Amino acid sequence: MFYRDAGALKTSYAQDAALFPLAFDRRAMIALVLVAGVVVPLVASDYWLGSILLPFLILSLAAIGLNIVTGYAGQLSLGSAAFMAVGAYAALNLVARVPALPFPLSLALAGLIAGLVSALFGLLSLRIRGFYVAVATLAAQFFIEWLCTHVPWLLLDNHSGVVSTPTLGWLGFEVASIPARYVTALIIVAGLAVLAMNLVRSELGRAWMAVRDHETAAELTGVDTVRAKLSAFAVSGFYCGVAGALWSFLYIGTIEIEAFSLHRSFQILFMIIIGGLGSVMGSFLGAAFIVLLPVAITNGAAVFGSAIKPDVIANLELMIFGALIVGFLILEPHGLARLVSHAKARLRRWPLRY
């Protein structure tokens, strides 16, 4: 009744190209961002803000990054955590060695460096395809991990392997308290998410999807596949790099390579499988799912008291994750995002069934 295309007449090109053509969607999105940015920091506890919402936002950003190269451009990457590491280490060096830079610029530069490194490994995808690309990104993962532990300069000549991150500050405003970190992350993630949504429906985004759907056919129809693949890797690296920097500076407060292991790469891959391959909104849904599921399992197990041992819970968690991955791929390969769009289509017809 309230969710209708009818009457939403477009009278200008700008309206036609709007990200959310329906007024209801637009208002809902604005309301969501306002609630997330204003109401939530006021009412949520530090536990929810700092331990659930903050990692959720940052991992969503990384998931968007992986979704760009894997979901949109079809190049399976198992090295997203490594590009997060590049972003984190680059940001540390920029913040510590060039204190004059305002931190948003440092983060952006760190993202650019990560994008460059990612494009460098993306060069391999020009020659090799399919699984081979996945293995090449695995090579990136191991090589960057090794580099980060064997070149002390990257860690400000610190030999312990762990460095505490300096507090970010700009214009006299310190990003120290948990609400401040949360709001900073929210602004950056929301901005980059809007950028990503526009990017994937631009000419570049269409080229990515053409390469994903059929590379040879894309090439024959005049799509510049070299540019498409390299740009997908670069943009993906940028998003992952910024996410990595935020992860270190705002969430864990240290720079260490353990935070960016292969395990993290898989975690991000699971997010986009469950959330939806080739969907920015799905990246958020998947990240929320993966962040919340362990919390839900732990709380669910707590109902049984101490009857269930922690290692049993850990193994059950692995099994549930694995079964969910397989289940989603079988039942709904487009993930939660597709379920949401089904629900929306249903809402449009409501109260009629067809």
Added chain:
Amino acid sequence: MSDFSFFLEVVVGGLLSGVMYTLVALGFVLIFKASGVFNFAQGAMVLFAALTFVGFTEYGLPYWAAFLVTLVVMMALAVGIERAVLRPLLGQDAMILFMATIGLSIFLEGLAQLIWGTGVRGLDLGIPDDPIEWGGILVSQFDLSTAVMAAVLVAVLSVFFSTTRIGRALRAVADDTQAAQVAGVPLGFIWAVVWGVAGFIALVAGLVWGARLGVQFALTLVALKALPVMILGGFNSIAGAIVAGLVIGVSEKLAEVYLGPFVGGGIENWFPYALAVAVLLWRPTGLFGAARIARV
């Protein structure tokens, strides 16, 4: 000791550890050949097999009985995987199948440790791990036995593939799935057999690696060691897996000994990958892989 005999010792050590990689890679190649699935869960299957074997021996079963029981479990697992994962995903994109096997591998890791516990268990196969001197160089007796075991395994497999009815059907499926299906080869059965054989290879690999590293979660990581072997050898060549396993083993050891000191060591994690990727740039389908033909 002269430089040359040290070099030889490193090479032989590398060859023998390459055999261990080959053992794991064989399971990958087999499944890829027959069903076009890049089975990331092979590492989890190695863990699962080793844990099951050790678990049954702890119940007091002799080794041969535990081996047989584990084999039956792995076969049942293979049939289950075929039913629950592969069949519903029939005809899907290879990348989707690959991601499904990543999910499968996590599931198996959880299941194996849920049943048998998370602790590290020792596994003594009764093969001494003392080095023996052989033509002036030291060779690990254990590694030598492993190499013999791997050779026997490959011989048994090639006899199985070339002489039995199931083996021929299997090769037919590997050559052309659709044609084989038209000729009446029961695809589901063949896949179950392939996964069963891969489970058998996983069991052998699990025993060897388990005896070396202890039966523990880290066994799943041997799958990551096998990936460069696969890309170097090509995904669908058993001979390629063998040669590439040896090449990777030797070059990894040589690089660690002669290159490692200059860059701070610890390069064995990524060096095989770098080598494999370098070869890929020169030959995009690996040393022995079949050429890829794209159809529009």
